[in-house]
Amino acid sequence: MSHEVVRRVEEVAAKFAAAADATERGGKLSDESVALVRQAGVMRMLQPAEFGGYAAHPGDFAEAVMAVAKRCGATGWVCGVGGVHPWEMALLDPRVAQELWGENPDSWMASPYAPQGTATITDDGYIVKGHWNFSSGTDHCDWVVLGALVCGADGAPTTPPQVLHVVIPRADYTIIDDSWDVIGLCGTGSKDVVVDGAYVPAYRTIDSSEVAEGELAAERAGRTETLYKLPFWAMFPLGITSAVIGICEGALDAHLDYQRERVNAMGTRVKDDPYVLSAISEAAAEIAASRTHLIDGISRLYDLADAGKTISFENRSLVRRNQVRAAWRAVAAVDEIFARSGGNAARKRTPLQRFWRDAHVGLQHAIHTPGSLYHSAALTSMGTEPEGPLRAMI
Structure with missing residues (x-):
């Protein structure tokens, strides 16, 4: 069953979508978008329970971010980035949490x-x-x-x-x-x-090196909840990639809406074009696989921490490899369907082009850079311990 926050996002999904244009035009979240995020409680999902948060499973947090991003990429992105900060704040001196949320549990x-x-x-x-x-x-x-x-x-x-x-x-x-x-x-x-x-x-x-390890920071902060024992370089990328995958899900939905009654330049209904239909199914499968891969990775780390086991560098490396690959796979799938949407899909009045732009800019974030991370993951799989820069962002 979905987390209550995810259910609340789904209940107001149409409102998130309706506010997306104002958010883009304004260059920041619109007042309506901010109100919807607060109403749903997305930013409090990883916040400590004693300060009005849910201390939720990180997989549920990812689901909530994807649900928002599917309707408005920018709002989902802010939820994915900003929603991780309460998790880290729980690892600091307790005075910090009191300053942040003592008077306002919705402080961002x-x-x-x-x-x-x-x-x-x-x-x-x-x-x-x-x-x-x-x-x-x-x-x-x-x-x-x-x-x-x-x-x-x-x-x-x-x-x-x-x-x-x-x-x-x-x-x-x-x-x-x-x-x-x-x-x-x-x-x-x-x-x-x-x-x-x-x-x-x-x-x-x-x-930063202490919070990167997760378990050490939780111990020093007196945190016993499994959530706070996870490593930073699993949690921070989770929010960002969740937003990208949610954006890709939104692009797929927009593409389906656009193609449903479309007739192409040759006078053929898209519903009768087997090549476009094949591309749609392949893209849908790739995006679904990306969602599954992402949630599976963070759930594996959570289960290790919950069982009292140490999360090794190898564990972190392989989860990061899969997380990066999930983002690239999903955006590549969007490219395939956007390329089959015709020239009118590029018009600014269509949400599809906004999702397409948002997905590509989301992929530009440093945590999605595959080079050294893939290098490190391959060495780790061969039993070699990477050193120096090859351990960055893992």
């Missing part, structure tokens, strides 16, 4: 995690400076979680290099309004943010 956080700034050590905390790209949904958030390279008092990076995730309130950073000018996922409002010397207490930070 943006990111990005790329270390595009510095955190200079000072008394019981850090001075943070930098300019970060791609802060999805940031206009609607009260906090931001940023990656920052730790520096000593002399301004030089520490040895060995250390990257922190730092949590900063809205008053301490600036959103650059004209910084999101793109061809797809326009409505995500993934704008740049700037921090110019904000003080961040040490308790509002976490070492």
Whole structure:
């Protein structure tokens, strides 16, 4: 049976779809889209139960993100990225959760995690400076979680290099309004943010290598729930790829609606064209396989953690390989059906072209880069332990 949040998304699916154009035109989630996300509770799925969250199975979270993205790619993307942040916040000092949700359980956080700034050590905390790209949904958030390279008092990076995730309130950073000018996922409002010397207490930070392992961070935070024992590089990519696959499901639905009564340039009804019908079925099967592959991977890791077993680098590597492949497979399937939709499908009034653009821009995210990740997964399968850069984002 579907999680209650997934059921609520499905109940208002038509409203998510109706708000999609306004979200794209505005370059950020429309007020209606934000209200629908809050009403359904998508952002609280991975939030601790004691702060109004569901602490749900990550597979259920993926289902909810896909259900939103199937109707509005930009809104699904923001849910996929922003919805993972409450999971990480549960691994920090308990004071952070109280600050975030003590008064408002619907408080949202943006990111990005790329270390595009510095955190200079000072008394019981850090001075943070930098300019970060791609802060999805940031206009609607009260906090931001940023990656920052730790520096000593002399301004030089520490040895060995250390990257922190730092949590900063809205008053301490600036959103650059004209910084999101793109061809797809326009409505995500993934704008740049700037921090110019904000003080961040040490308790509002976490070492990126610690949260990457999952189990260690959960132990230090006193978290016993299985959800919080999972590794970061399984959870963060889950939300993003869920959005991409949901977008591809939306493209398939839009294609079917478009083709149902269409007559092609040769005067043949699409329903009578065996070549297009074959392509539709093949694409549908590929997208369905991508959904199954994604949920199977995170469920396997969850089951290992739930059984008290250590999630090895090999476990993580193979799940990441399959997750990346799922995204590429689904987007390739959309290309096959879009190519058979005729010229009118490219008109801006059709939702199909928006899904097609959103899917391709979603595939551009760094977590979907197959090169070194596939390299690492192949070595792992051969019994060789990858080192250095080959362990990145796994």
